[in-house]
Each structure stands twice: as C-alpha cells, then as structure tokens.
Amino acid sequence: MFAPGNGDGQFTSPYAVAVGLDGRVYVADTNNHRIQEFTSSGTFTKQWGTHGTGNGQFDLPYGLAVDATGNVYVSDKGNHRIQVFNADGHFLAQWGTLGTGSGQFQTPTGIAVDPHGNIFVADATANRIQKFGPLPTNTVRRTWGSLKSLYRGERTK
16 A cells, blocks of 8 residues: 655655656645656656745645646646646746636536637636636636535536
C-alpha cells in the first residue's frame, strides 16, 4: 500500500491526469496544491504551484487539460477559477471568481479543451457546464444546466 507524501513524484489525493501531445504527463496533486510533470515512462521531471490565491498558486487543483499547443489548463477548485500555464509550468492566464454568473464558478472540477481551443468547464456545485472561447479571449460561448435543477428538482435541456 502506498502512503501519501509531498516529495517529488509523491501524491496526496491526485484527482486528475492529462497527457500532452509530446507525451508529458501532468498530475493534479490536489492536497499538495501543485501540478507534477512526468515523462511518459513515469520519470518525475518537475512540479509547480504552492498553496495560495496568487497567480500560479492553488487551493485544491482538481481538473487538468492540455491543448494542441501544449498549454495546461487547471481547474483551481478552492479559488473558483481556471489557470493556464505553458508546457513548462509558466503562468499565462486565469479567469473566474466565486459566483453563479457567466464566467463565474462555484466548484470548477472537470475541464477539457477541444481541437479548436474551446474550453469546457464542469461546475459541480452549480450543476452546469460552461464553454469558453479559445485563449486569449476565453469568453463564455454557451452554458448547459443551471442552479434551478439543484433547487427545484427541474431538469435542464
């Protein structure tokens, strides 16, 4: 049995894995508030992030996605935002705040990027998916689901 840890290549509650086109493997090491990177054969290469609210800091990184250019998208669950890094872990952008409005999040968890660069974010507590345009605009293009389904038992179409 494996024990949790905070050293290089160790995890405490890894919640997501994403693989870049170049074969790099990224892991959301959630309770250590960081992202770890590995080769496709499992060799640790680097990590980035610490606990906090600043750019490049995390409060429970939960979901990961990698786009066609190698940018890494992280759903920063506790900070109610999305952060974007280049393939080497350098901060590029962030968006989102706590709320239920367009572009806001309650609990961003899952994240995916399509071949056109559109970004899809699952907002678990708000019971919805938001679709954002590609960087650098990342404007909301569509929303599925709503808070109504949570509070009134209604289903959204």
